[in-house]
Amino acid sequence: MANPFGEIEKALAVLGQEAEVIPAVGPARLDLAAPDAEETYDRMTSGEAATKGIWETEPGKGLYRPLRPIHRRQGSALRHFVAGTARVYYLGTVLERERSSPIQFAQIGAAAIRRRDDGTVRPASAGMRVENLLILNGILSPQLLERFQHALPAGTRLITTSARSGGSAEPRSRGAHAANEAMRALQQSILEQLQEDPPPVLDGSLGNEYFNWTSGSLLAVLKSFRQESRFTIGRGIRPRDQPTLFRLLNDLPPESRTVVFPRITAEHPDGSVVFWYVRLHALSPAMRTSPLMGVIKVEMPNAGAQCVPTELVDRLSARLLAERTVAPYGSGARWHAHLYPLYLAGRLVRNRFHSEEVIRSGLRWPATAPAASKDGAQR
Structure with a gap:
């Protein structure tokens, strides 16, 4: 040969x-990039570690919203999933x-x-x-x-x-x-060909190249993300109104999401990209060695820089929840945060290597x- x-x-x-x-x-x-390349890129592009305010129209009184998976037969499913390696x-x-x-x-x-x-x-x-x-x-x-x-x-x-x-x-x-x-x-060259509703799902963070995204709606899913984030809720007077990411995710129930937060950077301090967290699985204490296990970070361009509709975020999160992978324990370091179509897209690429x-x-x-x-x- x-x-x-x-x-x-x-x-x-x-x-x-x-x-x-x-x-x-x-x-x-x-x-191997150390730390994880996805986490590093999220830290480089997601602006300040401290985020202030909630960026959705009807957040309710708490920090979490329960979800029920919306499967294909219950409505329009997510169609395209883009991953890279x-x-x-x-x-x-x-x-x-x-x-x-x-x-x-x-x-x-x-x-x-x-x-x-x-x-x-x-x-x-x-x-x-x-x-x-x-x-x-x-x-x-x-x-x-x-x-x-x-x-x-x-x-x-x-x-x-x-x-x-x-x-x-x-x-x-x-x-x-x-x-x-x-x-x-x-990945971006492929996404530019997928202009449709529901939005395509990208494996990885929305970097600076997506701040002025004009090719339709888009969701990004991160399995690894920066861990030093801090949040200020309301006036932030009480300690519970200033949770760290650890505290925020430690209390996030299974099949639930957090409220929506704005990404704040020096160039874009107005919430041009918003994000929230979704817990995919109820893991046993033996498997859940960190509050971040079973959690994905979801990002979405927000060109109008306005608070996004709560109903829209609930619907998109529920559709993502329906795509979670039933993965055996230990099948890869991030088995607990896989979405099945993204996992398949990544494997499709690796098979060509x-x-x-x-x-x-x-x-x-x-x-x-x-x-x-x-x-x-x-x-």
């Missing part, structure tokens, strides 16, 4: 000709005089699942996007980056990062978050000697 990464290895050889390369110890290694591998480090950069390879992809009238789910006509990326630090010389870019095969894209990328000073973390952002761009075994055996540094200087000494 031919090496599927043979052409990429030829491009990597260009780096070895122009600079020194220190390969990773052993084969390519999977790089990014896997990043560390290949080595390139040294160019006083400059250095990690070399990372990423597989990214996004896909949409459509729920049909009979309840079955199938890949949507909006299709699937899968790309290969090579990620370098933009501190390397333009000449080296240009030569490397020209050597890359069709279907493989070069991404460069800077000190401002990904909110991290560690270059490999920046690379992982750059891959995540590229994956989100693939090369396995870790193929990448580890196929992406090895070419067996070439280090580049030599004019006097023949190795650099």
Whole structure:
């Protein structure tokens, strides 16, 4: 069987000709964003940790509202679900005089699942996007980056990062978050083709690119989210009117949602995006090791920046509740927060990726000697 990464290895050889390369110890290694990329992106884009006020028309007296799942036969079901996946591998480090950069390879992809009238789910006509990326630090010389870019095969894209990328000073973390952002761009390109009611459901946070969203209604679901959020209810005089996220979710009953809160950022302090939390499952004390287990965060664009109708939020939350996954305990770190169609969309993308075994055996540094200087000494 031919090496599927043979052409990429030829491009990597260009780096070895122009600079020194220190390969990773052993084969390519999977790089995981730490903390979780979804949680980090939520922290970067969701503005201030402190949120003030309730952003719905009829919130009632409490902080929670009970829900009853609205299944397909009881009304118009949610139709489209869009998920993406990014896997990043560390290949080595390139040294160019006083400059250095990690070399990372990423597989990214996004896909949409459509729920049909009979309840079955199938890949949507909006299709699937899968790309290969090579990620370098933009501190390397333009000449080296240009030569490397020209050597890359069709279907493989070069991404460069800077000190401002990904909110991290560690270059490999920046690379992982750059891959995540590229994956989100693939998700957005699919969403732009899904203009219909009920709204499509996105797996992941609504970043800054969605503040001026004009392609119809949209819901975003997060299984991992920032944990330092604080809330001020009413005048916020009493301690119970200033709950932390821990306190807010600790008392959230199963099959219920919180009230709606505005996202407040320096650029958009007016609730252009709103969010709330839904507890999907009643977990036993042995399984529920954290108040966040079984909870999803739901975000929605709010172009008018007005309080959203409570009835609308109840209806959308109840439809999401009907899509929860009956997942066995321990089947993945976030089994307790899966929505079944989003889980299928993510798996559809992962099935198009090369396995870790193929990448580890196929992406090895070419067996070439280090580049030599004019006097023949190795650099």
